[in-house]
Structures are given as C-alpha cells and as structure tokens.
Amino acid sequence: MIRFGLIGLGNIGKLYVGIFAADEVPGGTLKAVCNRRPPSMDLPPGVRVFNDVDDMLDSGMVDAVIVATPHPSHREIGEKVLNRGLHLMMEKPLTATKQDGEGLLEIPLREGQQFGVMMNLRTHPQMQRIKRLLEDGELGALQRVHWTISNWYRSEAYYASSAWRATWKGEGGGVLINQALHNLDLLQWLCGMPESLQAFCRFGSEHDIEVEDQATCYLEFPNGANGVFSTATGEAPGVNRLEIAGTKGLAVLEDDTLTVRHNAIDARDYSRTTDDAFGAPETTEEVFPSGEESSAHAGVLSNFVDAVQGKAGLLASAREGLNAVELANAMVYSAWTKHPVGLPLDSAAYEAALQEKIATSPPRKRVVRETTVDLDKSWS
Numbered sequence: 001m002i003r004f005g006l007i008g009l010g011n012i013g014k015l016y017v018g019i020f021a022a023d024e025v026p027g028g029t030l031k032a033v034c035n036r037r038p039p040s041m042d043l044p045p046g047v048r049v050f051n052d053v054d055d056m057l058d059s060g061m062v063d064a065v066i067v068a069t070p071h072p073s074h075r076e077i078g079e080k081v082l083n084r085g086l087h088l089m090m091e092k093p094l095t096a097t098k099q100d101g102e103g104l105l106e107i108p109l110r111e112g113q114q115f116g117v118m119m120n121l122r123t124h125p126q127m128q129r130i131k132r133l134l135e136d137g138e139l140g141a142l143q144r145v146h147w148t149i150s151n152w153y154r155s156e157a158y159y160a161s162s163a164w165r166a167t168w169k170g171e172g173g174g175v176l177i178n179q180a181l182h183n184l185d186l187l188q189w190l191c192g193m194p195e196s197l198q199a200f201c202r203f204g205s206e207h208d209i210e211v212e213d214q215a216t217c218y219l220e221f222p223n224g225a226n227g228v229f230s231t232a233t234g235e236a237p238g239v240n241r242l243e244i245a246g247t248k249g250l251a252v253l254e255d256d257t258l259t260v261r262h263n264a265i266d267a268r269d270y271s272r273t274t275d276d277a278f279g280a281p282e283t284t285e286e287v288f289p290s291g292e293e294s295s296a297h298a299g300v301l302s303n304f305v306d307a308v309q310g311k312a313g314l315l316a317s318a319r320e321g322l323n324a325v326e327l328a329n330a331m332v333y334s335a336w337t338k339h340p341v342g343l344p345l346d347s348a349a350y351e352a353a354l355q356e357k358i359a360t361s362p363p364r365k366r367v368v369r370e371t372t373v374d375l376d377k378s379w380s
Helices: 011-019 054-056 070-082 099-103 125-135 183-192 267-274 294-307 318-337 348-358
Strands: 002-007 028-034 048-050 064-065 085-089 113-120 142-149 196-203 212-220 227-234 239-245 251-256 257-263 283-288
Touching: 002 011, 002 054, 011 028, 011 294, 028 054, 028 294, 054 070, 064 070, 064 294, 070 085, 070 099, 085 294, 099 318, 099 348, 113 227, 113 294, 113 318, 125 183, 125 239, 125 251, 125 257, 142 183, 183 227, 183 318, 196 318, 212 318, 267 318, 318 348
Parallel strands: 002 028, 002 064, 028 048, 064 085, 085 113, 142 227
Antiparallel strands: 142 239, 196 212, 212 227, 239 251, 251 257, 257 283
C-alpha cells in the first residue's frame, strides 16, 4: 500500500481527500495532510495533520506526496519532496513558470522514484480515443488544429475566494496557467509542440483582475500544420469545440460527442491524381456519443500508484507537464511583447518579464470572501 501525504487543503485539496475517503485509488491510502490552518473538513480515520511541510516529509509516514498549493510554491515544495527521495504528484500546473519547472526537472531522481503531474483530462474517454486515432495514423498528416474553449466561466466570487488568485505574484497568470492549462496539455499531447506562436491576450477584460482572462493564439507546427487556440473565463454561454484535421480525415469534439470523418483516399494523394477540378475524396463518418465517464483525478492517481509499484508508465510525467507551462508562458510573453515567439521559449527572458510585472503591480485591497464551490466542476 502506497502511503500518501497531501500538502494543501484548498478546493482541490479537499477533492483529493474525498477521493481517498471513497477508496477510489486502489493500492493507495491517505496517511497525512499538511495545511497552515486546521482542516475545515472531516478527514478519513487515521490521517495525521501537520502544519509544517518538513515535519510531514520527515515523519516517515508517507511514501508519496501530492502538492496542492498555490502555483508559485510548487518549485520550493517540490524540491523538498524530491530531495528526500519521495514520489511526487504535482497538482497542475507543474510550476507557474518554465524556469521553475526546469529547476525541478534538474533534480536527479532516485531509482524507481516517480514524478508526475495531475493532467486529469488525459483520462477522458474521448481524448483517449482521439489519441489512438492520431497514433494509429487514421487521420493522416496533421494539417490544422482549432480549439475554442470558452466554457471556463468564472465569476468574481471565484477570484475573491483566495487572495493569491489571478495575480502575477500569487498565481503567475490567469486562464492560460490555470483553467485552460488542461487544454494546452492535451493540445501538445495530441498534436505535439508547435515551433512558434503569436498570441493576443486581454487582461482583466471581464473581471477585476490583473492577469489574462481571454486569449487567442495562432500556432505553427514543424510539419507545416497550423492552429488556433482561443480561451476565456468571462464568456457565457461558452463553447468547447476541438477540430483536428489531417490528410486522411477530420475529428471534431463538441458537447462531449466525437465525430470522425474518414477520407477514402488521402487528400494529398487525391489532389495529385484526380482529373476532377472540383472533386473531393469520398468520406465515411463515425459518431461516438457522450456518456462515458472519465476516471479524472482518481484515474491519474491510480496510474501513479501503478507506476510507483513498477506496473505501468506514468500517464502524465513532470517532463511532459512542463510543455503546457511553456505554452502558457509563451502566449502571455507574446501578448506582452506584441511579437511572435519561437519555441523553445527563452525561460529566463520570460521570468524577467514576469518579475517586472510583479514589481510594478499596483497594490489594491481585495476582499476575500467565503464562496460556494462545486468540487465536481471546479478543478482548480
């Protein structure tokens, strides 16, 4: 049995407690939690409470640690966990900046030590299906990816629920580093990393915040494919529509229904061989309706336990988790500089720009109030 410790009992920390309380992680058990304030919820029997991270890590009570604290603390806490040889599951994002993520990845892991990141949307059945389509070559060569994901709606009450939220210092960004980071992870997981991008962001356009709450980005991939990624937290009703076009077909995911259209002949081959000036390849269509449940956080944790026990590889490794952070940072940096950004991103340049934003951020009073949180709908 893998003994887990949990650092942080905010919204997402409470979700983890509920997962363990419901025995949804075979082979894993929660043994300790660490939080600055006393827990505001009931804990499973036998769980010890710490208010000091080092005390919990040195207690001998845990084999693996879940870090569920505000983003800028991830590097410091992650270093402590890894340097003690404990297994680490980092709640997303891996870190607030690429530079901090690179620092964590420079720490050598001991034999068998696992370092994962909570990219829970990778467990979604439709995403798994699209992943197989791409890996099996059923869509052919990538030509285009468009993702409009504007149903990450958040109210002012959400941003007022914690003083660290939606600030450059406390969170390191807005919709890109928090909500839509899930989608950025899936974008690169499915299609690979682009080689360049140019983004346009609006900062505090719909909320009383200083960070981005709307972003639209043009992407260019190494093979010549292109893409557009657009996201927002102030649009209602929003939309979530993903299109991936390849030379052999098109996959469209919307309202959790996946529609796949297959070309009888590869579009490029058809173009070179047909005499029909206005023709197009014949197509067939498959529809995969919604309704399949995703194992979400519990699924990623179960995979993590299997990896610790040597039974499986990580569904989402920390090194892969860095890619989503890099995309989020690069998009914000492009918006700040008003220029395209080549990848890999210069992490030092971005870090310097972020620190300047933090240093020049105007002080303002912010009322933090109690809010109602649906943990099934609020992933972060």
